Amino acid sequence: MRAEIEGIVDEIKQGITLLRRHLDWDRSQARLAELNGFVEDPTLWNDPDRAQKIMRERTDLETRLTSIERLSRDLTDNVELIELGEMEDDETVITDAENALRALKDEIARLEVESLLAGEADGNDSYVEVNSGAGGTESQDWANMLLRMYTRWAEKRGHKVEILEMHDGEEAGIKSATIVVKGHNAYGWLKTESGVHRLVRISPYDSQARRHTSFASVWVYPVVDDSIDIQINESDCRIDTYRASGSGGQHINTTDSAVRITHLPTNIVVQCQSERSQHKNRATAWSMLRARLYERELEIREQKANAEAAGKTEIGWGHQIRSYVLQPYQLVKDLRTGQESTSPQDVLNGDLDAFMEAALAHRVHGKQPAEVADID
Known part of the structure; x- marks a missing residue:
């Protein structure tokens, strides 16, 4: 041999x-x-x-x-x-x-x-929220690109994707969107994607073809079932209804069927507009809130175990987990692990497994963040 x-x-x-x-x-x-x-x-x-x-x-x-x-x-x-x-x-x-x-x-x-996917909720379905950062149309288009990237990744794995809410940008892209990815270990794989993602490219919206930097945030949390007891006092919540936004035509609701729930003690906000029925949207929003509070509890436990500082970061410089450079060269780099790809289009088409695997190993093994230089 x-x-x-x-x-x-x-x-x-x-x-x-x-x-x-x-x-x-x-x-x-x-x-x-x-x-x-x-x-x-x-x-x-x-x-x-x-x-x-x-x-x-x-x-x-x-x-x-x-x-x-x-x-x-x-x-x-x-x-x-x-x-x-x-x-x-x-x-x-x-x-x-x-x-x-x-x-x-x-x-x-x-x-x-x-085998590293042994967390309490790793086997669950997953919610994915995408929010554009400052920068108007540029960031809104970038948020839409990220939403497409995660949808493509899920579809390649045979997972089902449902859009729960989406707010379109003024000219292009989206201001925010929430999807649910249904499949085995969906949350376990996606959980390391939470953070700020940065895009560098020649803007298609700039008549002078200048290079722009855009930011968008991704927030991932698990779908939880009724067997997990999450106590929520309705008196701690503010419930708002509004008219759903969409692509126009018959798909736009003519009644205030969309639901937004704000959990006042934590300032967590969830919203759903996927159904025409306010009752169904309200039920889904409550489920999303339970999931967010459960994810928050899991995060607190992990932070205590790893002695890490708590708190979410702003959507901007110094807080990104990954940079995607399309101009003047082609490179995607994860700033936590050093994982790279010189084919951004493949990554944006859902080729994320290598990045997820590296981030998962980094997270599970408790390694110190790699000293990775930022990229312009």
Whole structure:
């Protein structure tokens, strides 16, 4: 067996060992047996909420255990195929098995990152809010580009995206928008995207074709179900109704069906205009508020654990997490991890996995922020 392939085999073995350790193999197998016992109980569905929670946990745990077992089998099978190919001097068999091992290595690398998604709400669906910064049309167009970027990322993963509210810009783009991304581990992947994003480009709205810098903020928080108890006093909230804005025509409501709720103690504001019914929009807005308060509690816990300073930042210089430069050169750089791409168009078309993986590893392992120089 060639030295390169021997190295790959060693990496795969180490990866499988790490995955088993992270999953706590023996404990997970015992828990799966316990869950299977619950599933066989004919009274399980007397409590639908509990039943659904058990089924979700069982499916997730079974998938993880089965994946690791399959990886071990695939490793053994392909090593044996290489040995057989060498004995029979069959280059086709050897090449196919080597390619399979390379693919196995890539799959394990992806699973190692996914194993970091062990947070309390990482498996949940996710809300994504995008808000334009100062700068009028430039920033509003940039906010719209970010909204499209996250929508494309979600669609590539097979997730479902729904627009909950959107406020169009005066000339182009959006002032703000909120979407919900529905899919496995949606919040776990998206949570590191919260922060200020900076764009540098030649403005299409500047008749003198000058270079402009624009800012927009992204705020990500998990969708929470009724099993999570979040206490909200209605007396602490101000509820406003207004006429929904949109692209015009028949889609614009003629009644005040859109709902905005302000939680006065925290100054958290949520709004929904996706439905024509004020009642439905109100219910969705309450769910969004519960999710924001839950996300706030998770953030406080993490900040305490990491001894980090609390507080949201303003949308502007010195607070960005990522810069996207389209002119005079092509570069996207994450200022927390140093992750780069020289193909901004691919990133803006939803190619975000490398940035998310790097930020997730940085966040989970508690590494100090990389000393990354800002870019103009």
